[in-house]
Amino acid sequence: MSAALELQPIARRRLSLPLLGLLSGILVLACLLLALLGPVLAPHPPGQIVSPTVFAAPSRVFPLGTDYLGRDMLSRLLVGARYTVGTALPAALLASLLGTGLGMLAAVRGGLTDAVISRAMDTLISFPSLIFSLVIVAALGSSLAVLVGTAAVIYMPGCYRIIRAVAVDIETKDFVRAARARGERTSDIMRHEILPNIVTPVVTDFGLRFMFIVLLVSNLSFLGLGLQPPLSDWGGLVRENLSGLSVGAPAVILPAVAIAVLTVSVTLLVDNLPGRKAAMRER
Amino acid sequence: MNADPPPHVAVSGLTVTGNDGTPIVADLSFAIARGEVLALIGESGSGKTTAALALMGYARPGCRIASGGVRVGETEMLGLGRRALAEFRGQRVSYVAQSAAAAFNPAQRILAQVIEPALVHGTMTRRAAEEKARGLFRVLALPDPEGIGDRFPHQVSGGQLQRLMAAMALINGPALVILDEPSTALDVTTQIEVLRAFKHAVREQGTTALYVSHDLPVVAQLADRVVVLRGGRMQEEAGIARLLAAPEHPYTRSLLAAAAPAPQSPPAVAADAPPLLQVTDLTAGYGGVTAAGVPRVPVLHDLSFAIAKGSALGVIGESGCGKSTLALVVAGLLPLARGEIRLDGALLPARVQDRTPAQLRAVQIVFQMADVALNPASSVAASLSRPLRFYHDLRGAAARRRVAELLDMVRLSPGLAARFPDELSGGQKQRVNLARALAAEPALLLCDEVTSALDTVVGAAVLDLLAELRRELGIAIMFISHDLSTVRAICEQVMILYAGRRVELGGRAALRRRPMHPYTDLLLSSVPELRPGWLEGISFTHLAEAAGGLMPADAQLPCPFFRRCAVHIPGTCDVLLPPHRVLGKGSEILCQRTEAELLDMQQTASAPA
Amino acid sequence: MAEAAGPVLRAPAGRSLSAMVLRRVGMSLLLLLAVSVVVFAGTEFLPGDVAQMVLGQGATPEALAGLREALHLNEPAVLRYLHWLGGLLTGQPGVSLVNGMPVAALIGDRLPNSLLLAGLTALVTVPLALFAGITAAVWRGTLYDRGLTVGTIAAVSVPEFLFATVAVLVFAVRLHWLPALADDVDTDSLRSLARSFALPVLTLALAIFAQMARMTRAALVSTLNSSYIEMAILKGVRPVRLVLRHALPNAIGPIVNAVALSLSFLLGGVVIVETVFDYPGLAKLMVDAVSTRDMPLIQACAMIFCAAYLLLVLLADIAAILSNPRLRHR
Ligand SMILES: Nc1ncnc2c1ncn2[C@@H]1O[C@H](COP(=O)(O)OP(=O)(O)OP(=O)(O)O)[C@@H](O)[C@H]1O
């Protein structure tokens, strides 16, 4: 039994996060709040040149210094959060939703349904994620919709594989067989027998998808192939200030650090989630 | 070897705790005299394995040896440092694990693993160790003692692997051998061979042994004395004869009672009651069906049987003979390849999807593993409400009332309704499981090894409950088990399967009378009895038959028992399908031999070895 | 009952080892074919007329028609796909839409550079990561192990360009040890080689190291937790022999699997690293091609990356198959 999956619904577990998990949870929450309230908190208009000095060092007026045009870095970071999170969150939701639904369907139906979906997912997963996005961006450009869609398509197969594996494991359990023997419909089996038992892996996996997608979106922006100015997410901020690297300007490093704070705390949070079991192996 | 200190073992005040301090084994004290076999018995979770491992100075991750002493010979083991402990293990004290299949390294040849204790401790040269190992293989009655060591673990059978592990334990001539449930995972017919080999080897080498088991009849064959363990504490210690004859502790008494359940009186079933379930020439298996209409992996072959309304049919056979497969086919979860199933005279569609609601309701299945048979995310009330709603469209207060009634029916308090499966004990889970099936108000209950995963005492209570339910509700039962005594206790009819064939079908009383099918004879003789000396009383014939074990190739033969059968007729049994014979005692068998021939041979063959 | 060891010798999977490996190779080829369909479909989405794009607005209708003919633009998509696939297989994946050079020549210039970068990174990372992963597994639960675990978990989720920018800042800008850019790959002297490769390799290695160490640790830990290891301890086997003789032989397959899978992360990392350090490799070529929408070039590069990726995953799976003693010794 020990090798089998922990069938522990998350809701009934007492939430006892270790310190690391608590800390990362707070950071994740903070990032999400920034994405929501960023523009309100920004001390300066983010798009406006407010200082004659480019790459100014942090001062009282510009707590994080200025960028390559002399704009306030703090304001740009606060607003950038919105684009980074705003692209990654819907994409991760989409990937998770599709992956979970299809994964459960393949597990419960089996046979041809499973084979067809699984082969299609195998194909999609045969692309290194960045390479796939490059092909799509070359063909369709890099609007918000294209980015969200691409990221969702790229990360859905990973979610599908994990959820399918978990669901197949549950599907062979006798309580599912009992439901089948009772004559229940596929949709009822998915809803009543499988879903309540995969909440933990779904949540865990969603966290990881979100983290991967933040990285992907940032990488694309960093390459100049993501959201186009004037929409600058954190990855874009790194790119536009790259020329400041040689003078050691904080404007290059800060947005990169912001991304890392978000992704690392999501990963650590997921890793310290109670009852986590989902594989970190994927992508 | 140099002069040994007296191989005498003394355990005093041994306490093993979990990392949080809760005791797993508490204040355990006993002694083993030189050359004595002491049995440590108790049910699952009673701390047997933890105690046994502590005797080697070892605690699994998550627990630690808190206090106490273990003296072997003149050495106090628990005081030793790591290095000295490693010196001791495998040399002075050795261990035979419960699952030999997991305890052998899959990547190394068997012989290398068997002689490793000799090599790491430098007690012998490689040549001498190999020579000694082959000698032990012979003592342990292993086939091909010269060559078997060159195989890999997956290339020998479970029973053989268990004996090979015993050879590994004995290679250094240790002062104490610890055997941890070494035969529990084996089928009865395989078990007798292993037990005989152990006994012979232990006696021949004059070994002092600790034999850990939950199985009293098995212990009765091997042990001189018994320590009864419960909840990590010693309940009783006595010589085996005294313990069996006059157990003192109430817990020991309940263990003894559960080991030999008394047959339940069957409810009155009209002799000519029309069959509720009628199965005719059923063939089924896995991997889909070939063009010829046979399954790719055939499991069940031409089974026919009937279950009358309100009666109970026991299905028995060794692991892998197709018992669970039969339950799945009848439940409609695995489509049959050939044959038909009728319920109340009407044809029962092969697939669940094609059955009518009334048919679905009438046949309910109860699974073996109570742990996985209940949805861990659903409360007891929710689990029971699903079938109520599905079959009877009961909701709200009416459903809640019915849930309470069902819980009462399986003798559980209604307060349990709000609990989740992980808050229930194994026995409680199995009762809820039963209640869920009863919620449908079925006519036929398919019970697949419902008590096998439970401790004997708890299992016996569930059996009692089943018998009561039959009397109260008049439900018919197909009771699947590998354990003859439980089948005998509750079924009037018994069907014996071998490699998916119905080798014998008859009344419970007929089962005890010869003549019988040669396999039935072997099976019955292989079930350990609760008296010392039973093991020695097994006839040569049965030992020879038991030694074979079922091989995959056997399933292709007209009679799959041919290779093992002591009375087989070469040229007939291996080419012609055996005919159905009705015996005078009322049962029906599948065999080439006539009733008179079988009777004659079985009477002469049962002389003890 | 769920007995593991019944008397029945369960028939092995029924397929020979070589058949399983061949089947797995065949599957990879099929996947590569499926990938090529997806990559090709990329062009179909291109808005506008490719010929127009190449020749610009001033092109004469005759010239346009001629180019369309040359690019098979008038044929149905299926035929064009087959042309393209045929070209790919014969080493002629078309010409660049931007500068008219043969794609094969463009790639031929850059591919060795990327292979060199990836090879050097692997050379540096594999021994280090194996050492870290194996020691962490053996000393699991210690402070060392926990530190490494948290560190690698964090490192896996840090974007490569952060590593890259910090590395430049520290080693090039602050300490002046190394040149920030590796633009002229000068393989003449070992010293200059080391100097120009140091930062790109360091950055890539950091990202891959974390992956590999984590996966190696996991592979060995699951072996160390098995019953036969406990049995070996109870036989009196000492720790060194325990790891070398009992655990590692069984963990080799899973570890090779982990190494191959981690190396596949190189393919994403190399895109970022080549861009940051302006390194003249294949990934940089592809990124530049994306900016100019030079489809034939993009497609060819994508196919190379996907093939490399599939190859690594294939190696990982084969390692897993070969490491099963049940299949090796029948
Ligand atoms: N899904 C499956 N696919 C292929 N073969 C299977 C499958 N399930 C079981 N088998 C095989 O069918 C045979 C019968 O299995 P079954 O589970 O019915 O045996 P059983 O008598 O219930 O055994 P046990 O006492 O161990 O529960 C075995 O040889 C088993 O390996």
Ligand code: SF4
């Ligand atoms: S048919 Fe022959 S081989 Fe089979 S049980 Fe009868 S006598 Fe033995």
Ligand SMILES: [Mg+2]
């Ligand atoms: Mg079974």
